[in-house]
Amino acid sequence: MKDKIRNYKYFVPLSYISFFVVAFFVFLFMTFPGDIVKQRIISEIQNSTPYKIDIKNADISPLLNVNLKGVKIYKSQNQFLELDSLTIKPSLFSVFSDSPKVPFNAKLYGGEIKGAVRFNKQKNSLQEIKVSIKQLKIDSIPDLISGDGSGEILINGILSGELYVEFDPVPKGEFSFEVEGLKIDNLKVKGMKLPSLGNLKSRFNGIIENKLTNIKELSVKGEGIDLQITGTAPLLWEISKGGGILDLGYRIEITDNDLVKYKAFLSPYLAKYRDGSLGGKIVGTIKNPRFEKGSVKRF
Numbered sequence: 001m002k003d004k005i006r007n008y009k010y011f012v013p014l015s016y017i018s019f020f021v022v023a024f025f026v027f028l029f030m031t032f033p034g035d036i037v038k039q040r041i042i043s044e045i046q047n048s049t050p051y052k053i054d055i056k057n058a059d060i061s062p063l064l065n066v067n068l069k070g071v072k073i074y075k076s077q078n079q080f081l082e083l084d085s086l087t088i089k090p091s092l093f094s095v096f097s098d099s100p101k102v103p104f105n106a107k108l109y110g111g112e113i114k115g116a117v118r119f120n121k122q123k124n125s126l127q128e129i130k131v132s133i134k135q136l137k138i139d140s141i142p143d144l145i146s147g148d149g150s151g152e153i154l155i156n157g158i159l160s161g162e163l164y165v166e167f168d169p170v171p172k173g174e175f176s177f178e179v180e181g182l183k184i185d186n187l188k189v190k191g192m193k194l195p196s197l198g199n200l201k202s203r204f205n206g207i208i209e210n211k212l213t214n215i216k217e218l219s220v221k222g223e224g225i226d227l228q229i230t231g232t233a234p235l236l237w238e239i240s241k242g243g244g245i246l247d248l249g250y251r252i253e254i255t256d257n258d259l260v261k262y263k264a265f266l267s268p269y270l271a272k273y274r275d276g277s278l279g280g281k282i283v284g285t286i287k288n289p290r291f292e293k294g295s296v297k298r299f
Contacts, residue, residue, distance in 0.1 A: 051075055065089045071106075083108040099127055111136030111159070120168060131163045138179065157182035157202070165208055171235060176205040182220065192265065195258055197222065211235065215248070224256020231282075239286055246289055251279040269293060 056070025071083040089103040103116040115131035136159045161177030182200035186193065200222035206215040213236055218229040228251050234244025251273065254263045263278065270278035271293050284290040 081108065098122060101128075109137040109139070123168070125167065127168045128166050129163070133159055133161050133163075133177070135160060153187055154185040155183070157200075161204075171208055171211065173208045174206070175208070175236070176203075178203050182222075184220075192262075194262060197225065199223065200225075208235065224254065224259060226253040226277075227251075229282075234286060244286055246282050246284055246286065248282040249279065250282065251277050253277040 052074040054070075054072045054074070055068050058066060058068050060066055066088040068086040068088070069084075071086050072080050073083070074080040084107040086107075087105045089105070090100070098121050099118055100121070101116050101118045104114070106113045112134045113131060113136065114134075115129065117126060117130075118128040119125070120127040138155060138157050138159045157179040158181055159177060159179050161175065163173070163175040163177075165171060165173035165175075179200075179202040182202050183196065183198040184200070185196045187197070188194065197220075200220055202218075202220045204215070204218050206213060206217070208214070212232045213234065214232055215230055220227040229248055230250075231246075231248035233239070233246055233248065238244055252266075252270075253276070254260055266278060269291065270280045272278055281292040282289050283292060
């Protein structure tokens with residue numbers, strides 16, 4: 001059998017090719033330019049987003065996945081997300097594509113984010129993103145997206161959901177998120193601090209079209225409280241800038257004994273519905289929202 005293989009007319013060239021391939025990958029793993037790749041990723045993110053990034057280490061796996069560790073994404077010195085790990089899985093064929101797709105996997109805050117981004121090489125811009133989030137602790141996320149990082153409202157919970165957006169030629173897509181075990185503290189209404197709210201469940205879903213986020217459902221429900229919000233808001237990734245027009249309607253039902261006393265306080269500022277719930281409008285901008293008493297027909 002060995003002699004038959006050796007006498008095969010393509011044995012020698014195949015042996016050279018095999019040796020070359022093995023030698024190439026051994027050389028690649030031993031001399032992988034981690035610092036160069038790390039700096040390129042840092043440069044790309046900082047040039048195309050308002051965030052800064054720091055990466056401690058970069059290496060490559062046998063499947064040609066780029067593994068990054070010690071990743072921090074900063075908005076300011078005190079506003080950042082820290083990733084346990086980030087794995088980028090580029091395809092060899094994507095190098096030759098005008099719109100390469102790059103899958104990724106990130107682990108952070110006890111959860112995982114999987115997805116893929118597609119780039120437009122000609123326009124040097126993001127073309128598409130698809131993300132799936134599982135069991136992510138949201139404790140530090142409000143600080144990152146808030147305007148000044150003050151983090152006045154304290155939020156805890158476990159986030160899961162999906163997001164899909166096409167950016168070219170205009171943004172369009174859909175999203176659906178859910179938060180289990182939601183807890184909200186330090187919430188103030190009209191200057192009055194409300195008691196802590198816990199053991200809540202929140203849902204946030206809608207579509208992205210016409211340069212707006214169309215919120216079909218933003219709800220917070222728990223024992224004794226039921227809040228629902230619908231309407232339009234700025235694009236999700238532009239909320240932290242503070243601009244953009246709000247056109248939201250909300251309805252709130254309070255039956256909890258510890259909270260019902262606040263219902264009387266809120267009544268003069270809100271419209272009253274037939275079922276006893278209260279509601280109103282949120283208009284203006286993210287930086288300067290206005291709460292109006294008018295009722296909303298969709299409720």
